[in-house]
Amino acid sequence: MYSDNLHGYNHLYNDTDLYNWSPQDPSIYSETDEQRQLFPWLPSFGGGQGGPGSPPPFPPPGQEQQSGPPMGPPPGFTPSQTQQAQTFAVDPGSIRGCLYRYTYIWLRGFQQFWFYPTYVGRRSVSGYRWNGFRWIYFGIDLRQIQSFTCF
Numbered sequence: 254m255y256s257d258n259l260h261g262y263n264h265l266y267n268d269t270d271l272y273n274w275s276p277q278d279p280s281i282y283s284e285t286d287e288q289r290q291l292f293p294w295l296p297s298f299g300g301g302q303g304g305p306g307s308p309p310p311f312p313p314p315g316q317e318q319q320s321g322p323p324m325g326p327p328p329g330f331t332p333s334q335t336q337q338a339q340t341f342a343v344d345p346g347s348i349r350g351c352l353y354r355y356t357y358i359w360l361r362g363f364q365q366f367w368f369y370p371t372y373v374g375r376r377s378v379s380g381y382r383w384n385g386f387r388w389i390y391f392g393i394d395l396r397q398i399q400s401f402t403c404f
Contacts, residue, residue, distance in 0.1 A: 322381035322388030323355070327367035332357045332402050334365075342376075342396040349373045351403035358401045360393075368401075 348356075352370050359365045369388065370380035379392030 322390075323369050327355050327369075327383050328404065331365075332404075334359050334400055335402070342394075343398045343401065345373050345375055345378075345395060348378055348395070348398075348401060351401065354403045356401055356403040359399045360397050361399045362397075 348370065352373065354369070356368045356370055357365065358368045367383040368380055368391070369383075370378050372379045376396075377392055377394050378398075379390070381388035382391035383389075
């Protein structure tokens with residue numbers, strides 16, 4: 254990848270770079286001071302903010318700032334799902350008690366995973382999902398959750 258200092262753009266200059274860049278690579282989001290002065294209303298992408306798997310740059314109103322995902326992996330077991338009455342959506346108040354705790358989630362459609370919620374809204378929950386190797390920032394509509402349990 255090279256940088257065009259005249260215009261402030263970063264370019265992928267061959268097919269190999271196209272497959273080797275990472276969305277978390279801060280160099281592809283860099284911008285010049287000139288660009289920020291010309292377009293101050295546009296969001297700044299410097300410092301690698303944004304991109305897939307990245308949390309929002311600030312917490313939603315009424316939520317405290319969390320420094321990030323848990324430092325280690327989730328518990329090494331899969332909890333058993335207790336039979337619950339089927340509802341249209343999980344109540345935000347019920348999952349709010351799982352904030353900043355290891356939570357196991359069963360989705361409609363049989364997906365299940367460890368989750369570390371950091372925000373609960375009226376219709377969604379977000380936090381970090383364990384992909385088997387690391388925590389990835391993730392959000393989901395509460396209607397997609399069949400059941401959950403937290404530790």
